[in-house]
Amino acid sequence: MAESLHALIGKRVLFFGGKGGVGKTTCASAMALAASQAGRRVLLVSTDPAHSTADMFERPIGPEPVALAPNLHGLEIDGAFEARRYVANVKDHIKDLFGAHILKEAHKQIDLAASMPGAEEMALFDRIGGLIRGEDDRFDLVVFDTAPTGHTLRLIRMPELMEAWIRALSRSRRAMLGIEQDDATDPVMLSLGERLEHLKEFRARLLSPRSCAFVLVMVAERLPIEETARAIEQLGEAGVSIGGLVVNRVLPATSPDPFLRARHDQEQVYLDEIERRFAPHLRVRVPQLPSDVHGMATLQRLARLLTTEKALSS
Amino acid sequence: MFPDKKFPPTRSAPRYDRLVSLGKNVRDFLHGAAYGRYERELRRQASELNDLFLLLCYMEIVGLPNPATLYLLDVYPYLLDQFHQWHRRMGMERSPLGSLPCC
Numbered sequence: 446m447a448e449s450l451h452a453l454i455g456k457r458v459l460f461f462g463g464k465g466g467v468g469k470t471t472c473a474s475a476m477a478l479a480a481s482q483a484g485r486r487v488l489l490v491s492t493d494p495a496h497s498t499a500d501m502f503e504r505p506i507g508p509e510p511v512a513l514a515p516n517l518h519g520l521e522i523d524g525a526f527e528a529r530r531y532v533a534n535v536k537d538h539i540k541d542l543f544g545a546h547i548l549k550e551a552h553k554q555i556d557l558a559a560s561m562p563g564a565e566e567m568a569l570f571d572r573i574g575g576l577i578r579g580e581d582d583r584f585d586l587v588v589f590d591t592a593p594t595g596h597t598l599r600l601i602r603m604p605e606l607m608e609a610w611i612r613a614l615s616r617s618r619r620a621m622l623g624i625e626q627d628d629a630t631d632p633v634m635l636s637l638g639e640r641l642e643h644l645k646e647f648r649a650r651l652l653s654p655r656s657c658a659f660v661l662v663m664v665a666e667r668l669p670i671e672e673t674a675r676a677i678e679q680l681g682e683a684g685v686s687i688g689g690l691v692v693n694r695v696l697p698a699t700s701p702d703p704f705l706r707a708r709h710d711q712e713q714v715y716l717d718e719i720e721r722r723f724a725p726h727l728r729v730r731v732p733q734l735p736s737d738v739h740g741m742a743t744l745q746r747l748a749r750l751l752t753t754e755k756a757l758s759s
Numbered sequence: 760m761f762p763d764k765k766f767p768p769t770r771s772a773p774r775y776d777r778l779v780s781l782g783k784n785v786r787d788f789l790h791g792a793a794y795g796r797y798e799r800e801l802r803r804q805a806s807e808l809n810d811l812f813l814l815l816c817y818m819e820i821v822g823l824p825n826p827a828t829l830y831l832l833d834v835y836p837y838l839l840d841q842f843h844q845w846h847r848r849m850g851m852e853r854s855p856l857g858s859l860p861c862c
Contacts, residue, residue: 528829535832543836551836558828558835561819567829603826610827614815621808633834640830 448727451752453688454480454586456658458577458650460685462591463662464672468693471738471747472662472731473590474501478741479748480586481517488584489519490576492569492600493592496521501739510581514741518584522572524565531568532559570603574647577657594676601683604648611641651685658688665692665715674722689727691751692719696733806848813838813845 453459453476461473470491477489488510491498498521499506502513508526510518535555543551558564576587591597615637622631651657659680663669677687695716696709719728731750738747816838818825825831846854 531829532832538833539836547836547839550839554835554839555832558819558832561828563824563826564829567826571829607826607830611830614812614827614831617808617812617815621805621812633837636834 448689448729449752450476450479450660450689450691450727450729453658453660454483454485454752456586456688457579457656458587458589459657459688460589460591460597460659461662462594462597462659462676464669465593467662467664467669468691468731468738469662470497470501470590471744472660472691472693472751473588474498475738475744475747475751476660477517477586477588478514478744479752480588481514482748483752485516485586486584487517487586487588488576488581489513489517489588489590490573491519491521491590492573492597493590494524498590501744503740510583522569524569527568527572528559528565531571532556570600570607573600574604574643577650578643578646579650594672598676598679598683601651601680601685604644604651605683608641608644608648611637611644615641654686657685659685660688660691662691662693663719664694665712665719667715670715670719670722677723677726687726689729690719690723692716692728692730694733695730809841810845813841817842 459473459476461469461476463469470493474489477487481487489498491506496506498519502519504513505511506513506519506521508521508523510520513519532555536552539551540548573589575581591600615634618631618634618637622634661673661676663673673690680687696705696712698709700706700709716730729751731747734743734746736743738744814821815825816831816834819828842854849855
């Protein structure tokens, strides 16, 4: 197997997903580092509420992009922060359009709506959508280090759901305007129309194999294999293309230690299964390293393992 | 004796006004005769559609989850007036929803 993730460096959006604990953050960080060193301006985004990117790079990262290395920025998305920012933007947007009385009532409604359950998730979704649409032109490539699979699949289906919803709202509004014979400059219609455009753009970018790919990370064990198979199926249904699979922490083939040999023999069964079941997809093996990965030096090593054409062979 | 004979021009202006208002009345009458029935129906339909739209926007207040809440924040100010009209139309002097104060 002489395969690597090198071809993915040229994309606009990369997702790293998989079961908890298989090394998503490690692989996403290493890939982002490799792309930045290849000359791409990269933003590494963690969407898992339990962020660990900061630990990986051994420096604090917040809800705004922070420089981590030349050409590489990091960002840890925070739902509560995004919701506050969203509400502040809306209030700022409407402040010149209405009189003081209406504004007072409107602010009450806005604060109420923003405190509803789901508002934070929605603000998070909006921010991710903006990043995927390429809102921030300081970056060529956005690498998402995602939360465990289920959460991410829901996120990927969300633009479609939201689009349907906004469409229904527009239809309802249009039917009403048609009867009352208001003109086409209805501000509600215009706002809904703009949302719809953004969602379409978001979805188009997400579903374009040329600009976006999903990398699934796993280890050679029963549960991660099954979860990967499910994720492939569901991503396929959603129409997102699979960029490749990373089989992480593969044990060394020869070891004098009987315990390690026994583990290796069992692992070989799973590795064979992976070869068989995921044959249509690109697969990259990453060996178990002598030390755990954090800090620039080890990330560098992993970045090379992920992206050099002569990856490990079985 | 007949002072109006002395000032004939002063009478022509009110007569013209009367003609105009008569014309307007005739037009309104004909419009009403022709469209009145439909207009009432159309108004009823419009207000029903309006109510549906308001419900879709304010679903969370009546306890239904609304995935688009955040995307509706900037249209809320435009809907305040419609919300007011709705609760008046429903025969409620003040906003029936404590969480959504109106008047």
